[in-house]
Amino acid sequence: MTHIQTSPGARASGSDRSAGRRNGPGDGAPPVGPKRPGRSDNLAGYLFMSPWIAGFLFLIAGPMVFSLYLSFTEYNLFDAPRWVGLQNFTDMFADPRWRQSVEVTSWYVLIGTPVKLAAALAVAMLLAQKRWGQSFYRAAFYAPSLIGASVSAAIVWRALFSDDAVVDRTQKLFGVETGGWIGDPEMIIYALVALTVWQFGAPMVIFLAGLKQVPRELYEAAEVDGAGRWRRFFHITLPMISPVLFFNVLLETIHSFQIFGSAYIVSNGSCGPADATLVYTCYLYDQGFVNSRMGFASAMGWLLLVAVGLVTAVLFWSQKRWVHYEEGGR
Amino acid sequence: MSRNNGIDRRQMLKLAGFSAAGLGLTAAGCGSGGSGSGGPVTIRHSWWGADDRAKKIQQCVTLFEKKHPKIKVKTDFQQYPDFWKKFNTQAAGGNPPDVIQNAVTFLRKYEAKNVLLDLSPQVEKGNLSLDGFRAGLEKFADIDGKLLGVPVGSNSMALVIDQAVYEKAGITPETGWTWDEWYAGMEKIRDGQKVAGDVGPHGVMYLYDLILRQNGKAFFTEDGMGFGEAELLPYWTEALARVKSGIYADPKKVEQIKPASALARGMASGEFTWDNFSIRYSAEGKSRYGLAPIPSTDGKRTGQYLGSLMLSGSARTKHPAEVATFIGFMTHEPEVARIMGYDRGVPATTAQFEAYRPTDAPSKAIEAYETAIAEAGVLEPITPHPAGADVIEAAFLRIAGDLSLGKASPKDSVKQFFSEAKTALGSN
Numbered sequence: 001m002t003h004i005q006t007s008p009g010a011r012a013s014g015s016d017r018s019a020g021r022r023n024g025p026g027d028g029a030p031p032v033g034p035k036r037p038g039r040s041d042n043l044a045g046y047l048f049m050s051p052w053i054a055g056f057l058f059l060i061a062g063p064m065v066f067s068l069y070l071s072f073t074e075y076n077l078f079d080a081p082r083w084v085g086l087q088n089f090t091d092m093f094a095d096p097r098w099r100q101s102v103e104v105t106s107w108y109v110l111i112g113t114p115v116k117l118a119a120a121l122a123v124a125m126l127l128a129q130k131r132w133g134q135s136f137y138r139a140a141f142y143a144p145s146l147i148g149a150s151v152s153a154a155i156v157w158r159a160l161f162s163d164d165a166v167v168d169r170t171q172k173l174f175g176v177e178t179g180g181w182i183g184d185p186e187m188i189i190y191a192l193v194a195l196t197v198w199q200f201g202a203p204m205v206i207f208l209a210g211l212k213q214v215p216r217e218l219y220e221a222a223e224v225d226g227a228g229r230w231r232r233f234f235h236i237t238l239p240m241i242s243p244v245l246f247f248n249v250l251l252e253t254i255h256s257f258q259i260f261g262s263a264y265i266v267s268n269g270s271c272g273p274a275d276a277t278l279v280y281t282c283y284l285y286d287q288g289f290v291n292s293r294m295g296f297a298s299a300m301g302w303l304l305l306v307a308v309g310l311v312t313a314v315l316f317w318s319q320k321r322w323v324h325y326e327e328g329g330r
Numbered sequence: 331m332s333r334n335n336g337i338d339r340r341q342m343l344k345l346a347g348f349s350a351a352g353l354g355l356t357a358a359g360c361g362s363g364g365s366g367s368g369g370p371v372t373i374r375h376s377w378w379g380a381d382d383r384a385k386k387i388q389q390c391v392t393l394f395e396k397k398h399p400k401i402k403v404k405t406d407f408q409q410y411p412d413f414w415k416k417f418n419t420q421a422a423g424g425n426p427p428d429v430i431q432n433a434v435t436f437l438r439k440y441e442a443k444n445v446l447l448d449l450s451p452q453v454e455k456g457n458l459s460l461d462g463f464r465a466g467l468e469k470f471a472d473i474d475g476k477l478l479g480v481p482v483g484s485n486s487m488a489l490v491i492d493q494a495v496y497e498k499a500g501i502t503p504e505t506g507w508t509w510d511e512w513y514a515g516m517e518k519i520r521d522g523q524k525v526a527g528d529v530g531p532h533g534v535m536y537l538y539d540l541i542l543r544q545n546g547k548a549f550f551t552e553d554g555m556g557f558g559e560a561e562l563l564p565y566w567t568e569a570l571a572r573v574k575s576g577i578y579a580d581p582k583k584v585e586q587i588k589p590a591s592a593l594a595r596g597m598a599s600g601e602f603t604w605d606n607f608s609i610r611y612s613a614e615g616k617s618r619y620g621l622a623p624i625p626s627t628d629g630k631r632t633g634q635y636l637g638s639l640m641l642s643g644s645a646r647t648k649h650p651a652e653v654a655t656f657i658g659f660m661t662h663e664p665e666v667a668r669i670m671g672y673d674r675g676v677p678a679t680t681a682q683f684e685a686y687r688p689t690d691a692p693s694k695a696i697e698a699y700e701t702a703i704a705e706a707g708v709l710e711p712i713t714p715h716p717a718g719a720d721v722i723e724a725a726f727l728r729i730a731g732d733l734s735l736g737k738a739s740p741k742d743s744v745k746q747f748f749s750e751a752k753t754a755l756g757s758n
Contacts, residue, residue, distance in 0.1 A: 183582035183585040
């Protein structure tokens with residue numbers, strides 16, 4: 001399994017950076033103690049870190065190296081791994097279910113991420129304005145993100161989107177007769193997309209912070225020049241929050257690739273119907289734990305890591321064209 | 331950067347020591363508890379099933395613990411597919427439950443991996459008796475001279491039917507009826523009562539095995555597949571047509587109510603499955619559920635054999651004697667039969683068989699059914715299940731379901747199935 005962690009503080013918005021520069025270490029005396037840290041301090045530091053280091057080595061780094069090895073073997077959990085070279089990878093490309101899983105995942109990422117971010121930005125813009133009950137709304141919109149990743153929310157989702165349940169009946173009021181989405185291979189993926197969009201709270205909060213940083217004068221000046229709402233949005237808001245937008249796009253894209261729990265639970269553990277929710281990790285799990293093909297599953301995991309790495313690299317490369325960092329604190 | 335002024339180095343080392351000790355304690359806590367030195371021994375028993383079975387098993391365990399105060403039994407259960415995912419992982423990690431519910435599909439697979447306990451030494455030591463089993467059932471899990479499980483009950487494939495629907499349609503299935511008669515009945519039900527005739531049988535490996543056996547073949551041979559594309563393609567093509575014409579239940583609806591049964595929810599009036607399922611459906615559904623014989627091709631041969639749920643021990647168990655004692659209790663104790671009824675099939679030992687006289691309709695139906703097929707003389711020896719049979723069973727079910735939903739053509743589905751079957755036979 002792969003883990004990609006990005007800490008939310010890793011990339012602060014532009015004005016934070018410039019503020020840091022003004023009060024940086026170069027401006028005053030460095031806050032060091034009376035003497036340089038000695039070896040004993042280092043030792044103590046490492047000792048304090050030791051639970052984390054041990055956890056990292058034995059629970060993350062070790063298994064990762066082992067799974068890299070396994071990805072070149074055939075391994076059924078019981079017999080010793082047998083080296084097969086690149087066969088797992090060639091098998092993958094010849095496997096129609098693997099291609100299906102890539103297709104489903106790409107679809108989910110391509111639809112889910114933009115819609116979720118658009119919803120997050122739209123609500124953030126509404127909540128950025130001063131109005132009565134503002135804190136309540138912020139909390140209310142954030143709440144789904146707190147419970148969203150849980151199993152219970154996915155179970156509720158399955159109930160909501162079944163035949164004759166809330167969604168089906170509401171649709172019927174408007175004359176739309178699709179039946180429950182859960183049993184329909186064409187529709188169930190949208191139930192998953194709806195579940196992720198519903199959890200837009202985290203990117204919303206980050207957008208809110210970004211919106212607060214946009215100087216009011218810019219809007220006032222634009223208004224004087226006769227710029228309408230949309231012009232102000234596209235020419236002021238978007239460029240000014242582009243670093244935050246970039247951060248959110250990056251995070252949500254990576255996150256979307258890793259979808260597992262919601263697909264597994266909403267489909268009752270079948271990743272169906274008809275493989276319609278066979279997201280990449282679902283197939284990985286299926287091959288590893290149901291069919292006992294741990295070598296194949298490891299190979300899938302590493303390929304996912306490479307793919308996510310590539311997408312991330314492309315995003316970073318593209319930011320030159322659309323992300324504007326303020327230079328020298330204006 | 332800054333120095334820790336409040337705490338000196340000695341204190342810090344002490345703290346670090348404590349945290350290391352804490353890690354050690356956690357590690358120790360992971361080991362399996364309660365071994366040796368006269369205290370009570372704890373064994374773990376895992377099984378698959380639903381809530382009604384859970385209550386019954388718990389009652390049996392309470393009774394067992396009362397009679398054997400030195401043995402404690404911890405239980406847990408999952409749905410059938412989840413059960414095996416969990417067991418696989420536990421077994422691979424060297425920490426499987428001591429006693430598991432098991433079925434013939436898994437025997438060779440786990441035998442090849444040395445996962446199952448050979449119980450024959452325990453029989454020799456007198457911890458487990460093989461006397462008094464019906465119809466030679468004690469040999470059921472005897473694989474290459476090793477006793478890998480003990481049957482708790484025997485069951486057979488049947489057509490579980492919604493009796494209310496069948497009576498209203500005026501259909502009375504009789505031993506020896508044919509597939510054509512069965513199909514005509516389903517048409518009548520669909521046209522007359524707007525209910526599908528069957529849940530959709532074309533993904534049930536054990537039914538297809540019977541159909542193949544009726545035609546002189548079988549699902550598996552000793553080490554591979556016993557049929558080919560020539561057999562499966564017409565079978566699945568016909569099935570797809572029946573899904574489309576409403577003879578088989580709407581797969582979209584069946585999908586949504588899982589893990590509930592489409593038969594118990596009234597979406598279809600019949601399902602081919604093991605006969606003891608009628609007990610579960612009677613607990614879950616609103617109608618009355620009865621058993622009809624498996625239709626035949628020639629008006630005689632059904633290809634049936636006795637199947638069985640069994641209890642197996644884990645080769646890694648530290649308490650083989652206690653495992654054997656528990657398995658012996660579950661198979662021989664008359665009180666267990668009175669608690670379990672026919673939940674796991676008709677009890678395997680004569681003692682238990684005689685201890686439980688069914689009073690409720692579904693159990694009476696099972697007794698009548700099992701007696702009828704025994705008297706009709708249709709029972710044949712079971713076909714072998716090579717290692718990988720479990721994965722193939724799951725693939726057969728899944729791909730047939732995908733076919734119903736229109737994901738792939740019958741031709742592509744058949745191709746996909748044989749490709750997955752080949753992988754499963756090769757890698758297990």
